[in-house]
Amino acid sequence: MKFFTPKIGVAIALAAAVSLGLSACGSSAKTDTAASSSEFPTANGGEVNLYNWTNYIDPEQLKAFTAETGIKVNLDTFDSNETLLAKLQAGATGYDVIVPSDYMVAQMVSLGLLENVGVASFPNGKNIDPNFMDVYWDKGRQYSAPYMYGTTGIAVNTSNAAANKIASWKDFFAADSATSVDVLKDQTEVVSAALRATGVAAADLCTVDKSKYAAAQKLLEGFKPKVIDSDGGIERMVKESSMVRMAWNGSVHRMGVDNPKIKYVFPSEGLNFWADNLAIAKGAPNLDNAKIFINWMLSPKQGAVATNFTGYANAVLGSGDLLDPAIKADPAINASPENAKLATPTPNCPTEARDLYTEVFTSWTSSQ
Amino acid sequence: MTLDLSLPTAHDDSKAPGKTSKWLAAVPLAFLSFTVGIPLIIIFVYSFLARPSMGVGVIWKLDLTHYVKIFVQDKLDGTRSFDTRYLKVIWNSFFYSGLTTVGTMVLAIPVALWIATRDPRKRILLVFLVTLPFWTSILIRTYAIRQLLDEKGVLGKIATTLGFSDNFQILYTPTSTIIGLVYTFLPFMILPIYASAERFDFRFAEAGFDLGARKMTVLFRIVLPQIAPGIIAGIALVFIPGLGSFLQPDMLGGGKTNMIANVVANNYGQARNWPFGSALSVLLCLITLLATLMISLAARKRKEAKV
Numbered sequence: 001m002k003f004f005t006p007k008i009g010v011a012i013a014l015a016a017a018v019s020l021g022l023s024a025c026g027s028s029a030k031t032d033t034a035a036s037s038s039e040f041p042t043a044n045g046g047e048v049n050l051y052n053w054t055n056y057i058d059p060e061q062l063k064a065f066t067a068e069t070g071i072k073v074n075l076d077t078f079d080s081n082e083t084l085l086a087k088l089q090a091g092a093t094g095y096d097v098i099v100p101s102d103y104m105v106a107q108m109v110s111l112g113l114l115e116n117v118g119v120a121s122f123p124n125g126k127n128i129d130p131n132f133m134d135v136y137w138d139k140g141r142q143y144s145a146p147y148m149y150g151t152t153g154i155a156v157n158t159s160n161a162a163a164n165k166i167a168s169w170k171d172f173f174a175a176d177s178a179t180s181v182d183v184l185k186d187q188t189e190v191v192s193a194a195l196r197a198t199g200v201a202a203a204d205l206c207t208v209d210k211s212k213y214a215a216a217q218k219l220l221e222g223f224k225p226k227v228i229d230s231d232g233g234i235e236r237m238v239k240e241s242s243m244v245r246m247a248w249n250g251s252v253h254r255m256g257v258d259n260p261k262i263k264y265v266f267p268s269e270g271l272n273f274w275a276d277n278l279a280i281a282k283g284a285p286n287l288d289n290a291k292i293f294i295n296w297m298l299s300p301k302q303g304a305v306a307t308n309f310t311g312y313a314n315a316v317l318g319s320g321d322l323l324d325p326a327i328k329a330d331p332a333i334n335a336s337p338e339n340a341k342l343a344t345p346t347p348n349c350p351t352e353a354r355d356l357y358t359e360v361f362t363s364w365t366s367s368q
Numbered sequence: 369m370t371l372d373l374s375l376p377t378a379h380d381d382s383k384a385p386g387k388t389s390k391w392l393a394a395v396p397l398a399f400l401s402f403t404v405g406i407p408l409i410i411i412f413v414y415s416f417l418a419r420p421s422m423g424v425g426v427i428w429k430l431d432l433t434h435y436v437k438i439f440v441q442d443k444l445d446g447t448r449s450f451d452t453r454y455l456k457v458i459w460n461s462f463f464y465s466g467l468t469t470v471g472t473m474v475l476a477i478p479v480a481l482w483i484a485t486r487d488p489r490k491r492i493l494l495v496f497l498v499t500l501p502f503w504t505s506i507l508i509r510t511y512a513i514r515q516l517l518d519e520k521g522v523l524g525k526i527a528t529t530l531g532f533s534d535n536f537q538i539l540y541t542p543t544s545t546i547i548g549l550v551y552t553f554l555p556f557m558i559l560p561i562y563a564s565a566e567r568f569d570f571r572f573a574e575a576g577f578d579l580g581a582r583k584m585t586v587l588f589r590i591v592l593p594q595i596a597p598g599i600i601a602g603i604a605l606v607f608i609p610g611l612g613s614f615l616q617p618d619m620l621g622g623g624k625t626n627m628i629a630n631v632v633a634n635n636y637g638q639a640r641n642w643p644f645g646s647a648l649s650v651l652l653c654l655i656t657l658l659a660t661l662m663i664s665l666a667a668r669k670r671k672e673a674k675v
Binding site: 107185186187188210211213217226227228229230236239240241350351352355356357358359360361362363365366368 | 421422423441442444445446453456457518519540618619622626634635638641
């Protein structure tokens, strides 16, 4: 038993212990890696290609991302959803994160142009406002994360008693012409608001029940706005040419800056929102970095930075407290939870329902 | 006004003085058939196609209902009836374009005659002034008119000082649409009339006065018949494009004076009904063609009467 000298015995024991310990370490390290690849990747340098709307993200924010993660961001810009779609359909490769609007996400999912990365299960997926989770274009947020959104509500001048009383679409459409009401020349907004005012639920805005549209048409018959126009009408409200207006929240924020008497009303029946989304293009060359980028953008701090730059609202829980004071104080953009709940996606109706919208809108405009 | 598509005949001797090679026209003709012809064909084809059940565009299936839809309304209560809404829009287009033509004519004839009777050097400057608006985009000029007509703008302030501020509302009324249209199309009426008037020998007018004719008689029996070709050209340049106006009714009319182009725009946009928008466009083309034919017929009659 020459071999088993106490010295050797100790050495073996030590070696065994060390190797056991090592293998324990090794196995635990291994399970860690396995878990994170099925859950979430860690930053490991490289780059990510972002294809975004023009002037829609703070360049400083991208620098901060690179500083924190070591991932370089290459930014390219587009000017419309259709441009984005055409690029991807033409087989453009090299884009990782793209920013399609609501209806375009739906179209891209159906065309198989987006990666299903399970955004809701990202570490920061829990920060997505529940109101923005089950949207029609991405139920349960598999493909996309909310970026910026805006609502179409009512701007009122509080110095006008009649205008100040308006709290719903019903009030809005009933406002007499002396109050000088302006409305957007937008068939979807006008007809969906009239449907809401006559008691149609948000989920039912693409109904094909003609009697519902007949009721909306009846409501609109008496509605003679001063102006039906397709631009923001900011100036008319600021100069008080009009006291009430169907308006986008972003433009009401700007109205309020020049004329503090103007406030934004969230109609009690609910209102429409549009939303842009962060999604990952199919075959993205830097899939992991794209996930890391989207997850990073879903943190309250980065949500706030994005809103401070664009002036639009975000759907990241907890970002409200971190906003610039001017935006934070404006309920049009930093909506209270109760008001935010009133917003539902702008209906993107199939042809059959859309034709009924057209019918109501055409009848209404030709009776003006 | 109509595009002459016939190529020169084989006898053409391009070497003869005053004759040109037929190939001179080849490039412009190719360009025009590409930029005018092909889109027209696309619109024509689209107007007979069906729509997808979701999204935009057309599907390759024959659908003839779009033309019917212009005249027949499927009401929300399930009944069908004759549809006057689109006819009203077409009528609006004719009415506003016609009124614009008359308005520009009334303003342009005196201006054109006045310029034509200045000494030649001044004329150049004055014609240059007429074309000055073209230096700025029509969109910007329309925004400027909006500022001018706004009840809280320049005109509104003048009205307030004069004491009739109550109910002062020109902007976003049909009147404002017409003001905008007349303003936009005025140079297109002045220039051809001036071109005619410049060639008119004003000694004929003098002779008329010498023979004891009164001012109105000279104007209507001597001057106007001589500048009629310019007036007809002006009508063609104002009335026909006027039918397809979009910007003025949209931006100045407050969206309440719809012309056909506005309805077409909505069908291509929010309504997502490209075939119906195309059918309306085809109708607009036919109406325009009819108007062009009428104007050129009037021009020919005048020529024949002269001969």
